[in-house]
Amino acid sequence: MNVVFVTGNRHKFHEALHILSAYGIHLHQDTKGYIEIQSDSIEEIVLFGIKEVMKRARDKSAYIIEDAGLFIEALDGFPGPYSSYVYRTIGNRGILKLMEGVKNRRAKFVSCVGFCSKDSDPVLFKGEVYGNISWFERGSHGFGFDPIFEFGSTGKTFGEMTPDEKSACSHRFIALKKFANFFMEYEKERA
């Protein structure tokens, strides 16, 4: 089962490759990109994006895209859908500075996977995990905001987890697992 993952982010691609290989799904990377719109809703961004990808899809391939964001309760959801831009500019240091003296550390990571193929309308799969913003950066695994996100009640940041540990519990894992279960049924029906 072949699936094309449209993403320029090699970290995301390797996380997804790792997760989906357990389902016998062979992932290929397409770095051509797609139009990302501005929206407060990650689902809206992914739905628009996967429709764009579908327009240029000329073969029978199955395509996925993924968008994710860190939503911090005390900051009204910031950085949310603009997590990538915010990481590139103010980074983890900026987030920790904004959270100085803030008692409510609650945050969630949201991932949305969008799927399409020539035989299917777009379908979205969402994964959410809850945790807290740490008081300082910890760990060197993962990417982006991983070192400042303490997962659940483990006390460990995503940055302190090995790739295997993170892949077994992350927002991206939850969304991709939903996609994988859907896709296996989808392939059966087509066979």
Added chain:
Amino acid sequence: MNVVFVTGNRHKFHEALHILSAYGIHLHQDTKGYIEIQSDSIEEIVLFGIKEVMKRARDKSAYIIEDAGLFIEALDGFPGPYSSYVYRTIGNRGILKLMEGVKNRRAKFVSCVGFCSKDSDPVLFKGEVYGNISWFERGSHGFGFDPIFEFGSTGKTFGEMTPDEKSACSHRFIALKKFANFFMEYEKERA
């Protein structure tokens, strides 16, 4: 001379109305919106947006859109093209917190106006003004980041300027003035 300004922001609309009336341009508001893409470049966002507006333009009207952002040097350009979202979430207080203890206060406001009509390809007009991030919010005029942007060497924030004062020097004024001069020539040629 009639021009339709596609914007949901009534502050922007009234600033533009004020500025363009001096040129005999009658501005009408269209609040239907358009697709804003994610990009580090305001010009790219406006070019995409004005092409979208053009697709739905069914008459001979002239259309403009405008996007603007605050680019802070010490924050690698943050909040830049996402100024509106950042204002709605962390606001002026968040920016001031990020700038606590930061000596380099340099910032610029950038405005880009996009024009199109059935007889014209998209044309962009850019306005930039330089200033500094203040140490606290000052003034109650304007909107968004106006109370924390000290304009040039005046020492006044945009929030401390009357609408007339701001309209005579702002980034939006510069971009709209460029558009107005272009548009008057354009109308002459069509007459």
